[in-house]
Amino acid sequence: MIRLRLRSFASPASLALLAAMASTASAQGSIGSQGFGYPVGGGSIRTNGTGGAFAEFDALTPTNPAALGGIARTVITAQAEPELRKLTVNGVSEKSTLQRIPLIMLIFPARHGVAVGLSATSFLDRTFSTTTTGSALIDGKTVPTTDQTEVRGAINDLRAGAGWQVSPRFRVGIAGHLYTGENRATRERTFADTLAFGSVLDSSRVTYFGTALSVGGEATLGKGFTAMASYRRGNELNARVRDTVVSTASAPSRTGVALRYDGIVGSVFAVGLEQISWSDMASLGSANSSSTDAMNWHAGAEVAGPKFRGLPLLVRAGYARNELPFGVLGQIAKENRLTAGLGVPVAGEDATLDLSVQRANRTMSGSGFKESAWLLGIGVQIRPRN
Template sequence: MMPATLHVLLRRRALAPSSRMLAVALTTVAALLPSQLHAQGTISGLGFGNPINGMSTRSSGTAGAFVEFDALTPINPSAIGGLSRTVLSAQVEPEHRTLSLGALREKTSSQRIPVLMVAFPARRGVAVAFSARGFLDRSYTTTTTGSAVIDGRTLPTSEVLTMRGAIGDIRGAVGWQINPKFRVGLGGHIFTGDNTAARERTFADTLRFGSTLDSSKVTYIGTAISIGGEAQLFKGVSATLSYRVGNGLDARIRDTTRASGSVPARLGGALRYDGIPGSVFTVGFEQVKWSDMQGMSSSRTIAHDAQNVYAGAEVAGPRLRGYPVMVRAGYARNQLPFSISAEQVKETRFGGGVGIPIGRDAASIDFSIQRANRVLNGSLAKESAWLFGAGIQIRP
């Protein structure tokens, strides 16, 4: 990387690959120095990258408040227990960010498919689901200009560093509704991905000097197990808990393990009230032990454990061909995992959305919008983002 005093130009557009959702990637490049935040164009993508919630558009419309109860968000495996019909689900969620560093502003965007899922009933209250969701994403391109001394001559140069990396969570789960008041579930996870870094240097005198290109690739593999349970406490009120225990997560170059950590452990819980017909209200929490990944980080990357809280609601709105349009809203306060200092990036998020039935009850489409504001304490860095979600659920 060129010295921080050099002028830094950025042209970045991140893209989480949709066709490779089962093998999405993660980067291990060290977190950037504060003076380089503008070069990266984001504070949510520091360290190993931006955590992708990987949830359905229904949950996005409540800013994540429904993740514990949502059968189409692959977090709590007990949520699929008692499923009565096969469901195919897919979501898209582009994010448009603006990073502010004092008077400097930089805009970036990401195009993502946060989750793909199929779930189907077996028998006697048992259901099975397979899903692929985003977990972490860090893809960007930076361009720096400077000079190099060759044979005593100082030559202007331009250097382009391209990172393409993310990590994905592939889950197979079984849920069982033991009786109308109690459900349990078990999930097995594979966390996999790769990171490709390419550095190209070009010279102003292209007639005498050709460009140089270096690239490297790191692959990642890890596993985890999740369990969950849901119980009806009394009429209209239910509680749920889920826990993910992470196993090893290795970074490999070719067949050699270069660094090791663990898939972050996660604990989540929520209370739900659905005593009013056509309405659901939820409050919940989440704790993620991101420090389990510290062993894979450089000395410049600090992994912070995160504690997140949220609240949301879904109510029945006007009817369309006899079926209600669902209206959603939610609020969340989150902590992001990676930083360049002892200070942690904090996020507030507001969400809203609608669910529209189509083809009677054979399918539905959902739309969501979220506004996120992120702050890195101890710096001038602030980030705001709009996330637009669209999802479809088909029940053949």
């Protein structure tokens, strides 16, 4: 019998990545948290509310550094995004709640159309706790046991980027990324006969360190259409135990393209496509876990709604189809999302409250596992007057 208890907290301030890999989704309590974890994405609440379609041109999403170009005011933003998740296996369901602070960002303008952005985002999130019951043979006697495994893990992306608005029709950008994490895993075995046997406790700590470089561009095509593209090149990613490198891989490379249409006053529409080479991380994992390159599709829109305090509410909606990076024994996980959101001007142009809700459905090929989740987002933008 397996009883699952999953608790999660991951943020840019709590940097951890799971090193030990469980062999089944039921042992982890999640389809999305296989392998090295769930790809949080690092998008702003605006981007999340539009299905991820705005990632390439939203300056508050640290994906395409060209989006920073031309920002004329300082922007400070932070957001929270709890997830309510339910995993169903053969008619038996397990619920869990995860708390995340997936994005903190500061943008400040320089001169001649240049702006600089500093951000900390959750890249992969995999924190869980499981309890299993079984037995052990000791001196010819079968003794009931309870094993508790707890892992608190995430890997985060610390980015420093700059964008330049070369002209009203063209922007470019470049950014450096630092990936860092720390795995803390503990396993405790207790025996039913506590008078005869004491508990056994084992723990491990693994740290991760890697870098990447990203570039991007944006060009206005005319008649309301704008094309955007970005590329991230992953460099070496190391796993270390007590300052000794135990395995080496590469941070995953990424290519993204998007097309935006804003030819209707008060409305923005976009479609996007990204390819992420998660297999670059394969040599850091175990033989039981597989890494799959992902192709993700996004479509979304933002339209001006009724006015609030003299400015329009921004109403958002979107759809995403994602391939999750990590599976087990060749099984591939996929995700569909329906999204919606609001942008609320709480202090004119000086502050905005962003809200989003996402409904995700996840499946894994070759298995009866199904997972559904609600992701609720709230973010605050503050734009102090220069």
